[in-house]
Amino acid sequence: MVRNVVSDEEEDVELDEEENEPADAVEDDEEEDDEEGQDEYEKDDFIVDDVEEEPEEEGRADSDEERQRKKKRKKKREAEVLDEDDYELLRDNNVYPQRPKVDTKKFKRLKKARRDADDDRDGVFAEGDGSGKGGPEEKLSRTLFDDDEGQRFEDIAEEEEQMEEEEEVEVGEDDDMADFIVEEEELDEHGVPVRHKKVKKKKSRQSSGASSSALQEAHDIFGDVDELIKLRKQQGLDSNNEWRERRLEDEFEPSVLSEKYMTEKDEQVRLSDIPERMQISEESTSSPPTDEVLIDDESTWIYNQLASGATSLQGVTINKDDIVQFLELHHVQKLDVPFIATYRKEDCSSLLKDPGQLENDYDNQDNDQTPKLKWHKVVWAIQDLDRKWLLLQKRKSALHLYYEKRFDEESRRIYDETRLNLNHHLFKSIIKALEAAESEREVDDVDAKFNLHFPPGELGVDEGQYKRPKRRSQYSICNKAGLWEVASKFGPSAEQLGLTLSLLAMSSALEDAKETPEEMASNFTCAMFETPQAVLKGARHMAAVEISCEPYVRKHIRGVYMEHAVISTAPTPDGNTTIDSFHQFYGVKWLREKPMSEFKDAQWLLIQKAEEEKLLQVTFKLPEKRMELLVNECKELYCSDGVSKSAQLWNEQRQLIVQDALFGFLLPSMEKEARSLLTSKSKRWLLWEYGQGLWNKVSVGPYQRKESDPSDDDAAPRVMACCWGPGKPATTFVMLDSSGEVLDVLSTGSLTLRSQNVDDVQRKKNDQQRVLRFMMDHQPHVVILGAVNLSCTRLKEDMYEIIFKMVEDNPRDVGHDMDELSIVYGDESLPRLYENSRISSDQLPSQPGIVKRAVALGRYLQNPLAMVATLCGPEREILSWKLNPLESFLTPDEKYTMVEQVLVDVTSQVGLDINLAISHEWLFGPLQFISGLGPRKAASLQRSLVRAGAIFTRKDFVTTHSLGKKVFVNAVGFLRVRRSGREEEFYMISGETLETLSEGRIVQATVRRVLPGKAICVLESGLTGILTREDYDDDYRDIHELSERIHEGDVFTCRIKAIDMNRYQANVACKESELRNNRLSQQVQDLDPYYHEDTVNLHSDQEKARKEKELAKKHFKPRMIVHPRFQNITADEAVEVHTF
Known part of the structure; x- marks a missing residue:
């Protein structure tokens, strides 16, 4: 069945259950009598007579006076009721007045009997949630469609309360056809006609802006939305049943909030008065140490790491005290790296030298007037080591707590005194080794030993649940069988062997047991190990595993292996066919016993990749002589010096244990560590190379004109950028002003045509003329041409032809700035990234891609740092910029960390002009790389600065823009706050420029007021002009008062004599001698030193020609x-x- 749709004109019908309104029973007697008669009617087959208004009961006791008083009151109430159109107009303007109750129950509409069934069918529109506040569709429409009116949940609630107080108006007198159709008479079981119940009409409460079709569509989609409405209302209520403010988390996806740095965590970072990058780092490393002892320990560790070659920095002499000073400034005073490198040089001078720069370069730099950018690699390396130290200490602390907890659990479970004492001794040695560990690998060794002797216990499993199958190692099986006692009889413990190998303890004489190994093993046979040989095998395995997990043993073997191991490569059958002399892996196809210490670049990464592609076979090994020395050393320290038969038998067992420990466990694990060490070393070298490539791109200065002074603030060139196009899109020219803003765009579809066709030649000439006019109109200082293919070389020749023609044909129209106009090539790799980035759509909306590319090409020439920093937003488009052929071996996080280091270093030395960036949004890119700031603080500061419009003093960062004291100290030295000079403010307020308003210019002035000795005028720019009697006429002595010659409203031509910028007024003169004087006009332009007017010859030539x-x-x-x-x-x- 098709559901009826309630339109704006239709009425909602609701049955009024009399038992739900007990208050009606105590109404006035007259009103009840009226309703009695109105609810009854007669049927005469077709037409029913009009319902009479007079009461039909005969026992009325009301007098005529009472009846008149009631009618007067009723008329008064009706007069207070507004028209329905008035109420509708008020609702459209979100005003909901309380409507007075009006008695309109005199007339009833007659319905057919089957309408009752329709009422049941349409009940969903009338019943709602039982609160009398309208149907759920109505509430849903308010939620879906009224939000654009700014209406919130609390507004809806107030509206419903107001609407609830309104009377449910029934059908009124305006329906002329209300009594035309009658319903079929209903009879009860006794045949008596059934009196119809009252029907009420609710005023339409449909939301403005939401039609009935929209409500019906919403109902079809969501169905019965009662539960949805209740759930939404419950979500908007807090525990006190009060409407709460909507949070961003309720409106947007977490990924969107994270991308825009709008989460609660980001807000905490913004409000905290600590440099942002420090906060992000401390989230993973915890708070750094501030105690002098801990700082001294860390500085010693960092110094040892630098000295051992843990970084890629070579040939650097570092003072340990400078490291201590750096850590105190960084951890205690919360100073960021750029601030320390710039304003605390005297505290850590040895850390500020560039490893790649020779000493004589510093001497030359001191004598050079032009400052050069420095990449503070040592400081960044120390900060990286500082982070590693903090993570190492955090892990050691966490493991220490876990070991103590696990040891207490194991001690409560063991009742054997001997085993308990052994565990206690093991635990003490483990804790001691943990405290002495100085690298992640050594901590891994300690953790492996602890897990060997104190394996993790099983978690509690509830009764009736299945247990997860547990893998049991051979060592644990032997240990549970009691073979640890046999293993302890073989010789020195693994710890003693490690201390002896590390020369931390002297070897003691080993006493052999009197009984043979098999005789002792026979005492420990069991169902799992039935023979003495099986027992000995299990005990040897336990001893070998313990030796391989001993931290001191592993440290000694690691040192020998990393120093003497050699690597060899050989091609597989597929590799031998694939790798030719031009292949990427040709240089590593055949390597024979290359020492690990000789791998200094990214060569290992190529070997690793070739091995993964199954093109190479890689082998690690120790040289035979070094291997023999290592094995003999271990056997000598582990075996006894006895010569008896029993001693020989025991030494045979010990030798087997050493062989098993070395070749079965230690050397294979050392090969894995060697691979990991080579990978990290190669990636570290590659990361510095990647950073060097970026440094070379961003450390270059903006393009400087040959005649301009690099220190001149107005030296930024006007750039015309050109991107070659094949036709679709066409070759495009974009003109940028000195601030990088787009002035004009020109597309030339035929400029690159090489056809000799007459039409093509003519179209090319037309495009050349358009380019010529384009350049003459905008007078660029430099033309940059994107280099993408060989067609660009021919395009450059065409451009030079246009320039030469422009100089030859129109020399007077070519400005002085274009005398040495040059065309340079530009790399389009970065502009193409900008073309496809989201930030380009925000900065240059509705512009085609080739225009965005040309804009980026020109801006990179003007400000390379700002253009690169623009692509360092949440999307990190900068990571797609190819800076090294092997950068695919680096992860995005590793690359972006290096990008941040480089850009922070460059930005701190270049600085940022805040007021200039406020006027030009794209210059805000480097703001996040200012010392102390980051993407979150920078975004907040940028919004605040844009709202303010300008900043005049650095104190405004604290007072107006809410920078904390520590962040302010870090950042303020790198933010340029250049107040507008008097001259610049004058021209900004007047709207004029030096070319349009200066001394000697001829302007029009309008007289506003005339005084006896002078006249007050107004120039076209709005400035006040002062015209004195002396400057009005050369014969000023004949003029007693200016009012005799000048009147208010007169307009005259005059020359500017002087400008008073403080008062925003100019002294003007209109006398003939001043207007003819050419001296002041020559001061407007900077004339060539060889400029000289030959007025005598000029006049004679003109006279002769005449x-x-x-x-x-x-x-x-x-x-x-x-x-x-x-x-x-x-x-x-x-x-x-x-x-x-």
Whole structure:
């Protein structure tokens, strides 16, 4: 069945259950009598007579006076009721007045009997949630469609409360056809006609802006939305049943909030008065140490790491005290790296040297006037080591707590005194080794030993649940069988062997047991190990595993292996076929016993990749002599010096244990560590190379004009950027002003045509003329051409032809700045990233891609740092910029960490002009790399600065823009706050420029007021002009008062004599001598030193030309001939004309 749709004109019908309204029973007697008669009617087959308004009961006791008083009160109430159109107009404006109750129950509409069924069918529209506040569709419409009116949950609630107080108006008198159709008479079981119940009409409460079709569509989609409405209302209520404010988390996806740095965590970072990058680092490392002892320990560790070659920095002499000073400044005073490198140089001078720069370069730099950018690699390396130290200490602390907890659990479970004492001794040695560990690998060794002797216990499993199958190692099986006692009889413990190998303890004489190994093993046979040989095998395995997990043993073996191990490579059958002399892996195809210490670059990464592709076979090994020395050393320290038969048998077992420990466990694990060490070392080298590539791109200065001073603030060039196009899109020119803003765009579809067709040649000439006019209109300082293919070389030649033609044909129209106009090539790799980035759509909306690319090309020439920093937003488009052929071996996080280091270093030395960035949004890119700031603090500061419009003093960062004291100290030294000078403010307020308003300019002035000795004028720019009596006329002595010559409203031409910028007024003169004086006009432009006017010869030449012209006119008689081809010339001239 198709559901009825309630339109704006239709009425909601709701049954009024009399038992739900007990208050009606105590109404006035007269009103009840009226309702009695109104609810009954007669049926005469077709037409029913009009319902009479007079009461039909005869026992009325009301007098005529009472009836008159009631009618007066009723008329008064009706007069207070607004028209329905008025209420509708108020609702459209979100005003909901309380409507007075009006008695309109006199007239009833007669319905057919089957309407009752329709009422049941449409009940969903009338019942709602039982609160009398309208149907759920109505509430849903308010939620879906009224939000654009700014209406919130609390507004809906208030509206419903107001609407609930309104009376449910029934059908009124305006329905002329209300009584035309009658319903079929209903009879009860006794045959008596059933009286119809009252029907009420609710005023339409449909939300403004939401039609009935929209409500029906919402109902079809969501169905019965009662539960949805209740759930939404419950979500909007807090525990006190009060409407709460909507949070961003309720409106947006977490990924969107994270991308825009709008989460609660980001807000905490913004509000905290600690440099942002420090906060992000401390989230993973915890708070750094501030105690002098801990700082000294860390500085010693960092110094040892630098000295051992843990970083890629070579040939650097570092003072340990400088490391201590750096850590105190960084951890205690919360100073960021750029601030320390710039303003605390004297505290850590040895850390500020560039490893790649020789000493004499520093001497030359001191003598050079031009400052050079420095990449503070050592400081960044120390900060990286500082982070590693903090993570190492955090892990050691966490493991220490876990070991103590696990040891207590194991001690409560063991009742054997011997085993308990052994565990206690093991635990003490483990804790001691943990405290002495100085690297992640050594901590891994300690953790492996602890897990061997104190394996993790099983978690509690509830009764009736299945247990997860547990893998049991051979060592644990032997240990549970009691073979640990046999293993302890073989010789020195693994710890003693490790201390002896590390020369931390002297070897003690080993006493052999009197009984043979098999005799002892026979005492420990069991169901799992039935023979003495099986027992000995299990005990040897336990001893070998314990030796391989001993931290001191592993440290000694690691040192030998990493120093002497050699690597060899050989191609597989597929590799031998694939790798030719031009292949990427050709350089590593055949390597023979190359020592690990000789791998200094990214060569290992190529070997690793080739091995993964199954093109190479890689082998690690120790040289035979070094391997023999290592094995003999271990056997000598582990075996006894006895010569008895029993001693020989025991030594045979010990030798097997050493062989098993070395070749079965230690050397294979050392190979894995060697691979990991080579990978980290190669990636570290590659990361510095990646950073060097980026440094070379961003450390270059903006393009400087040859005649400009690099220190001049106005030296930024006007750039015309050109991107070659194949036709679709066409070759495009974009003109940028000195601030990088787009002035004009020109597309030339035929400029690159090489066809000799007449039409193509003509179209190319037209495009050349358009480019010529484009350049003459905008007068660029430099043209940058994106280099993408060989067609760009021919395009460059065409551009030079246009420039030469422009200089030859229109030399006067070519400005002085274009005398040495040059065309340079530019790399389009970065502009193409900008073209496809989201930030380009925000900065250059509705512009085609090639225009965005050209804009980025020109801006990179003007400000390389700002253009690169623009692509360092949440999307990190900068990571797609290819800076090294092997950068695919680096993860995005590793690359972006290096990008941050480089850009922070460059930005701190270049600085950022805040007021300039406020006017030009794209210059805000480097703000996040300012010392102390980051993407979150920078975004907040940028919004605050844009709202303010300008900043005048650095104190405004604290007072107006809410920078904390520590962040302010870190950042303020790198933010340039350049207040507008008096001259710059004058021209900004007046709207004029030096070219349009300066001394010597001729302007129009309008008289506003005339005084006896001077006249007050207004120039076209709005400035006040002062015209004195002396400057009005050369014969000013004859003028007693200016009011005799000048009147208010007069307009005259005058010359500016002087400008008072403080008062925003100018002194003007209109006397003839001043207007003819050319001295002031020459001061407007910077003339060439060789400029000299030859006025004498000029006047004589002009006079001579005038006389010749007059003489030529005498040679011809004037003839009144009207013909298009007629020329009044001499005979000789006519011959010359007809010869061509």
